Amino acid sequence: MNPELSRRDLLKIASTGAAMLTLGLFLPGRRADAASLAPLEPNAFVRIDSNGRVTVIAKHLEMGQGSHTGLATLVAEELDADWSQVQVEGAAADAARYQNLFWGGSQGTGGSSSLANSWKQLREAGASARLMLVNAAAERWGVPAAEIRVERGVLSHRAGHRAGFGELVEAAARQPVPTQVKLKSPGEFRLIGRHVPRLDSRDKTTGRARFTQDVQLLDMLTAVVAHPPRFGARLRGIDSQAAAKLPGVVEVVRFDHGVAVLGRDFWSAKTGRDALKLDWDESAAMSEGSAELLASYRGLASQPGAVARRLGDADAILNRGGRVLEADFVFPFLAHAAMEPLNCVVHLRPDGCEIWNGEQMQTGDQAAVAKLLGLKPQQVKLNMLYAGGSFGRRANPAADYVLEAVSIARAARHRGPIKMVWTREDDLRAGWYRPLYLHRVSVTLDEHGRPLAWRQRIVGQSIMTGTPFEAFGVKNGIDSTSVEGAANLAYQVPHLQVELHSTQNQVPVQWWRSVGHTHTAYSTEVMIDQAARAARQDPVAYRLALLDQHPRHAAVLKLAAERAGWQRPFQQKGPRGLRRGRGVAVHESFGTVVAQVAEVALARDGSLKVERVVCAVDCGIAVNPDVIRAQLEGGIGYGLAAILHGAVTLEGGRVQQSNFHDYPVLRINEMPRIEVHILPSDRPPSGVGEPGVPPIGPAVANALAHIEGRWPTVLPLKTRSA
Amino acid sequence: MYEIHVNGRAHQVDAAADTPLLWVLRDHLQLTGTKYGCGMALCGACTVWLDGQPNRSCSIPLSAVGKAKVVTIEGAEGRATQAVQAAWQKLDVVQCGYCQSGQIMSAAALLSRNQRPSDAEIDAAMGGNICRCATYPRIRAAIHEAAKQLRGRRA
Numbered sequence: 045m046n047p048e049l050s051r052r053d054l055l056k057i058a059s060t061g062a063a064m065l066t067l068g069l070f071l072p073g074r075r076a077d078a079a080s081l082a083p084l085e086p087n088a089f090v091r092i093d094s095n096g097r098v099t100v101i102a103k104h105l106e107m108g109q110g111s112h113t114g115l116a117t118l119v120a121e122e123l124d125a126d127w128s129q130v131q132v133e134g135a136a137a138d139a140a141r142y143q144n145l146f147w148g149g150s151q152g153t154g155g156s157s158s159l160a161n162s163w164k165q166l167r168e169a170g171a172s173a174r175l176m177l178v179n180a181a182a183e184r185w186g187v188p189a190a191e192i193r194v195e196r197g198v199l200s201h202r203a204g205h206r207a208g209f210g211e212l213v214e215a216a217a218r219q220p221v222p223t224q225v226k227l228k229s230p231g232e233f234r235l236i237g238r239h240v241p242r243l244d245s246r247d248k249t250t251g252r253a254r255f256t257q258d259v260q261l262l263d264m265l266t267a268v269v270a271h272p273p274r275f276g277a278r279l280r281g282i283d284s285q286a287a288a289k290l291p292g293v294v295e296v297v298r299f300d301h302g303v304a305v306l307g308r309d310f311w312s313a314k315t316g317r318d319a320l321k322l323d324w325d326e327s328a329a330m331s332e333g334s335a336e337l338l339a340s341y342r343g344l345a346s347q348p349g350a351v352a353r354r355l356g357d358a359d360a361i362l363n364r365g366g367r368v369l370e371a372d373f374v375f376p377f378l379a380h381a382a383m384e385p386l387n388c389v390v391h392l393r394p395d396g397c398e399i400w401n402g403e404q405m406q407t408g409d410q411a412a413v414a415k416l417l418g419l420k421p422q423q424v425k426l427n428m429l430y431a432g433g434s435f436g437r438r439a440n441p442a443a444d445y446v447l448e449a450v451s452i453a454r455a456a457r458h459r460g461p462i463k464m465v466w467t468r469e470d471d472l473r474a475g476w477y478r479p480l481y482l483h484r485v486s487v488t489l490d491e492h493g494r495p496l497a498w499r500q501r502i503v504g505q506s507i508m509t510g511t512p513f514e515a516f517g518v519k520n521g522i523d524s525t526s527v528e529g530a531a532n533l534a535y536q537v538p539h540l541q542v543e544l545h546s547t548q549n550q551v552p553v554q555w556w557r558s559v560g561h562t563h564t565a566y567s568t569e570v571m572i573d574q575a576a577r578a579a580r581q582d583p584v585a586y587r588l589a590l591l592d593q594h595p596r597h598a599a600v601l602k603l604a605a606e607r608a609g610w611q612r613p614f615q616q617k618g619p620r621g622l623r624r625g626r627g628v629a630v631h632e633s634f635g636t637v638v639a640q641v642a643e644v645a646l647a648r649d650g651s652l653k654v655e656r657v658v659c660a661v662d663c664g665i666a667v668n669p670d671v672i673r674a675q676l677e678g679g680i681g682y683g684l685a686a687i688l689h690g691a692v693t694l695e696g697g698r699v700q701q702s703n704f705h706d707y708p709v710l711r712i713n714e715m716p717r718i719e720v721h722i723l724p725s726d727r728p729p730s731g732v733g734e735p736g737v738p739p740i741g742p743a744v745a746n747a748l749a750h751i752e753g754r755w756p757t758v759l760p761l762k763t764r765s766a
Numbered sequence: 767m768y769e770i771h772v773n774g775r776a777h778q779v780d781a782a783a784d785t786p787l788l789w790v791l792r793d794h795l796q797l798t799g800t801k802y803g804c805g806m807a808l809c810g811a812c813t814v815w816l817d818g819q820p821n822r823s824c825s826i827p828l829s830a831v832g833k834a835k836v837v838t839i840e841g842a843e844g845r846a847t848q849a850v851q852a853a854w855q856k857l858d859v860v861q862c863g864y865c866q867s868g869q870i871m872s873a874a875a876l877l878s879r880n881q882r883p884s885d886a887e888i889d890a891a892m893g894g895n896i897c898r899c900a901t902y903p904r905i906r907a908a909i910h911e912a913a914k915q916l917r918g919r920r921a
Contacts, residue, residue, distance in 0.1 A: 108862030108899045241858055248863030249854045249870060251799020251839035258798035266793070291782060309793035310802070311785045383803050383811060383864040383898050432801070432864025433898050468804045670858060674904070678861055681900020704808040704896065713889040715902035 084213040086176055086221050088141040089169035090119050096197065096210030098125045100166075103135040103142035103151065104158040105404045106244060107382075107431035107438070108678070109733040110671035111158040113242045115166055117667055118159070121235045122170030122228060125209070126197035132243055134428030137406035148516070152405040154439045154555070156634035156731020159667055163728050164227070171225035173216075180215035181207060230726060236667050244430070255432050256463075259389045259400045263460030265294055265306040267452050268313040268467070270320055271474050272302065274329035274697040275550040279303060281323035287316040296320070299455040302448075306458055310465055330550040330697035334480060337549065337694075338374065341482040341503040345372065349501055349543035350521040353531040356539035361497035362486055369487045369574050373567040374758040375504075376691035378478035378556055379701070381709060384432025385471040388449035391461035396423035397453075398461075401446065402431025404438035408512060412443035413450050435682065436555040440476060441511035444552070472707055473699045477692050478556035479505040483530075483567040493579025494590065497539035500530050500567065505553045506546040521546065525555065529564030529633060529738065534597050535572060535590040551694070557682055558734035561633040565738030566745065569629040570755045573746040583628050583746065584610055594632075596662045599723055600639040601630045604660035607721050608641035616751070621648040624655075627746025629739040635730030636663040640680070642716070642743035646751050652761070654684060654716040654744055659736065661720065664727040672732045673720040679736020680718055685710035687741040689762045708762070770831045772797070773841025783829035788812045790828050791838055799839035799867045803896070810895030813868035814838050820875040822894070839867040845916060846878040853912035861899035869895050873909050881916045883909060 084092040091099045100116040112132040120130050135142045139151045145161040174194060182189035185205045193200050200206045230236075247253040272278070282303055284296040292312025297304045303320060307313030362368060389400035397417055403409065403426050414421045431438055440446070449464035456462065466474070481504035490496040506523035508514050517524050522544055524531075531542045556562060576586035584605045591598040605611075605628065616624050623646045630639040643656040659676050666672055689708040693700045701707040741759070749755040768779045770787075772795060779794050786805070791797040791814070800823060803811030807822035814823045815837040823836075850873045853859075860866050869892070876883055876891040883891065888909050897905070 108860075110861070241855070242860065244863060245855045245858055245860055248860040248866050249851045251797075251867045253863050254798075255801075255864060257802060258792075260796060260798070309781075309789060311782070311789040311793070315782070315784075381898060383801070383809070383862065383896065385802070431862065433862040435898070465802075468806075468809075674858065674861060674901070677903055678900045681902060682898065685898075685900070703806050704804050705806070709896055709898060710900060710902075711896060712892045712902040712905065715900060715906075718903055 082214040082217055084173060084176065084217045086173045087169045089166055090123070090173050092173060092209050092213050094210050094213050096129055096208045098123065098130045098209065100130060100132050101135045102132050103162070105153040105402060105428060105431055105434070105438070107153070107402060107404070107434040109158070109675060110242060110668065111153065112244060113240065113671060114159045114667055115162055116243060117235050117240050118162060118166035119170035121233060122167045123174045124194040124196065124234070127235065127240055129197050129209070130243070137403070137410050137424070137426035139407045142406070150407040152407060152439060154404060154436065156636070156733040156735060158731070159729050160635065160731055167227050168225055171227055172222045175222045175225055176216040176219040177209060177212050179219045180212045181205070184215060230665065236665065237669065239670055240668055242671070253430055255384055256387045256389060256400055256402050256429050257384055257432070257465065259429070259463060261389070261391070261461040264389070265308065265458055265460065265462050266310045266313045267297070267304045267306050267449070267462050267464040268310070268317040269302055269304045269448065269452070269464065269470065270317050270322055271470055272329070273324055274326055275475060275552065277324040277326045277329040279322060280325040283321035286321070287319040290316050290319060295456055295458055297452050297456045299451040304452045304464070306456060306462065314467065330694070332549065332697060333695040334376065334693045337480055338482060341547065342372065344503045344545040344547070345482055345484040345501045349503070349545040351541065352522045352527040352544050353540060353542040355537070355541070356497070358497040358499040358539040358541035361488055361539050362499055366488060369571070369578060371485055371571065371574070371755070371757050373483040373485070373563070373570070375481040375563040375566070376693065376759060377480045377551065378562070378686055378690045379472050379692050379707060380435040380437035380556055381472060381707060382431070382433030382435055382437060385468050386437065386445045386466040387464060388446050389461055389463045390449045390453040392453045392459070396425060397450065398425045398427070399446065400427045400429055402434065402438055403428045404431065404434055405440070405443070408441070409443045409446045412447055416447060416450055417454065435557040436559070437476065439555065441508070441513055441554060444476060468704070469702045472692070472701050472703065475552035476554045477551065478562055479507065479553040481563045483563065485567055485571045487571055487575055489575060489579060493581060495535065495537045495575055498533065498537045499541045499543070501543045501545065502527055502530065503545040504547060505549065505551070507553055507555055507559070509546065525560045527564070528560035529631065530568055533568055534594045534632060535587070536592060557679070558633055558737040561631060561734070561738040562686070565629065565631040566741045566759070569631060569739065569742030570745050570757070573627065573742070573749065574755060577749070587630065596637045597630050597632065600637050600660040600662050601628070603721055603723060604628070604639035604641050604658050607660065607719060608658035610641065618645060622646070623751045625747040625750030627743045627748070627750055629742035629746060631738040633735045633738055636661060636732060636735040638676070638735045638739050640739040640743045642740065642747045644744055644747040646748065652748070653714070656717045657740065657743070659718060659720045660723060661732070661735070662723040662725055663732050663735070664725050664729040666722050666725070667729050669722055672722055675732040676720045676736040677718045679734065680740045681710050681715055683737035683740040684714070684744070687744055687760060688714065689760050691760050691762070768828050768831070770828070770836060771833065772836040773838060779828060781828055783827060785828045786824050787814070787826040787828060787831055787836065788823040791823060797838045797840050801864055801867055803865065809865070810872060811865045811868045813871040813895065815871060815875060818875070818878070820872045839871060842871065842874060844878065846912070847874040849912035849915045850874045850877060850908070853908040853915065857904050857908045857911060859901050859904040859908050861901055865895060865897045869897065869905055873905070873912070877909065877913055877916060881913050883913060
């Protein structure tokens with residue numbers, strides 16, 4: 045059969061029917077493979093070759109969270125493929141086919157949405173491929189389709205017929221693309237909910253996995269950028285004589301907002317960059333430090349802000365006087381500090397622009413690059429590679445580092461590909477941090493000790509204002525990501541008021557794994573713990589009594605407490621003056637509810653060690669329980685790094701940190717033992733990439749309060765950490 | 767021009783004397799399994815073996831490599847490496863994977879000299895390897911698992 049014909053047939057069929065199923069024609073970047081002369085491509089998400097290989101086209105970035113394995117599982121489940129025949133390929137940038145269904149037409153990865161938004165879509169993709177194979181077999185064998193079984197990549201009929209996917213793809217490709225498919229009920233799942241190994245384990249344990257950093261192209265140069273010493277500084281003058289003379293340095297490129305050195309390799313480029321003599325105009329640059337920002341935030345916290353949530357009249361109750369629990373919580377700027385420092389490969393050609401990147405926000409980056417270059421978005425080709433972590437950083441609302449790489453390529457004389465590589469210092473100092481926040485929380489209790497009024501003022505920069513996300517993320521001056529987790533406080537409080545002061549300064553800020561929940565979970569869960577203590581009640585029982593309207597919160601809280609042995613006496617005294625405590629926290633983010641019980645040990649010298657964390661999670665149907673456990677473990681470790689150590693501080697507008705010696709992160713000796721318990725559920729899956737992060741901070745803080753009777757309110761705790 | 771020995775072969779390298787071994791491996795020899803993470807021997811992503819010992823290749827200038835036998839993740843062989851890689855895959859240790867070449871080089875070096883490491887010994891050997899995905903519990907478990915396999919095979 046002529047493969048061109050079959051594709052044309054499919055196109056005709058798709059244009060006349062198939063509302064949901066789009067066509068997967070001529071996917072860019074596909075390997076020419078002798079075995080795939082007549083592949084079955086019923087939609088944009090799956091391709092089956094005549095050798096039986098099932099390729100799932102992943103519309104989401106794999107940055108460690110297991111999205112590729114999860115997406116492939118959804119397809120393979122409904123296809124009844126054998127896991128060993130499944131492989132994954134990154135999708136092209138094409139919002140029409142690969143949009144994030146939660147992001148209104150835009151393609152990208154974030155908000156713990158990969159599996160959740162693909163849940164139905166990718167199962168349908170698998171089911172329609174399966175149906176076409178079944179119909180082809182029914183025709184060939186002359187038996188009713190309903191009598192054909194599909195199991196682990198093999199179709200069979202009781203009359204003795206048997207065929208693998210590969211034998212049937214050509215015939216199946218001639219079958220009409222189904223307009224409706226029946227999906228399995230959870231009882232029929234064979235892969236979902238079971239142990240399915242990650243698809244990227246082998247390549248990532250042998251050094252073969254390819255990241256942006258590893259891209260090698262013919263005639264490629266490496267670019268290392270000199271970033272401004274302070275945010276808002278502008279390049280006035282440049283003496284590049286010394287740099288240009290260095291061996292391996294090819295070109296010094298001055299572009300819109302900076303200067304880069306192109307070298308034959310990284311080291312030449314970096315040596316050249318370091319040899320530049322630069323004169324910066326800092327007259328309009330950031331001049332404040334973190335301390336000044338915080339002082340002004342404290343002033344704002346004394347004034348009413350824009351109201352994000354109002355229930356009852358908290359002001360009136362608080363103004364009545366009586367005992368008020370009040371605390372100021374301070375959260376520093378945080379860098380993402382993924383293991384792979386930011387980088388991007390760009391090749392400008394007369395007819396367009398090709399980019400190789402751990403691409404987290406295709407549509408936004410494509411639009412930004414197209415606008416800069418005066419191209420159509422489809423002339424910007426994006427090749428999706430693995431990202432060596434991101435934690436939100438590669439989904440930059442201003443496409444910052446991608447545009448920087450493109451700007452360098454545009455300004456350079458060199459016409460071949462350019463790999464821009466940031467050093468770790470660039471990565472930590474160039475901004476786009478989790479914003480600095482101050483929360484002031486004031487709470488009064490009723491005669492039973494329950495919260496009567498709760499007022500929370502949040503002060504900090506808005507992430508979405510001034511970005512393309514403003515239109516749907518900022519309403520009436522409230523950036524939803526500044527107040528999420530507080531404005532929707534789960535606890536029953538009759539008088540609740542959450543206010544926001546959105547501040548402005550020159551520090552670029554953006555989402556950081558779990559976004560607003562990184563600070564709201566801490567302040568709300570520490571405050572509720574203080575309330576429980578003031579009411580002389582058990583922290584778990586106290587919370588449960590206020591969670592009537594939130595059974596999922598209550599269920600994970602009970603499960604975590606039970607598995608942690610909360611009801612059993614807890615040994616607080618350890619050897620050599622060691623004091624131990626345990627604390628609990630529960631928080632919902634991205635549709636997933638997580639409770640954690642942390643056990644910490646405080647040594648005489650003030651050093652603390654988190655020894656054990658028991659975690660319970662309700663994330664809907666557990667597609668891959670082992671990946672879920674891994675994400676919760678990782679989220680706890682990532683959150684703990686921030687709570688113990690994480691702080692980017694500014695002094696006189698200058699970022700003080702530069703590398704892992706002064707921006708310490710968690711190391712293996714600080715990692716607690718972790719148990720993850722997954723609550724059974726029949727709800728559609730919600731995300732797990734971020735929700736492990738928010739509860740660990742308050743759980744540790746509450747454990748410290750168990751020891752010392754006071755709650756830490758200024759983060760990080762590093763001055764006392766081991 | 768320098769001659770260095772990498773993965774069992776001699777290579778002529780035309781690079782400045784101060785070029786870190788990491789960038790010689792990555793940019794001159796196209797051995798990209800060894801990763802750049804910090805450039806200051808703080809994170810361990812660039813860990814390779816020099817004469818069997820784990821070293822941070824980002825902080826070893828080309829001129830200092832001398833006659834040392836350099837082994838990268840691409841050339842890592844032997845029972846300890848195989849056991850570590852098998853355990854890593856069995857327990858699905860990896861997440862983003864960027865640090866894992868370095869983790870594996872450190873872990874295999876540990877197990878080649880100590881086939882019954884305690885948690886404290888694992889902390890000491892692996893303390894220089896950062897993983898931002900915090901795969902640490904699985905790294906620890908996989909090292910114990912690999913150690914068990916190595917002891918079992920010898921018996």
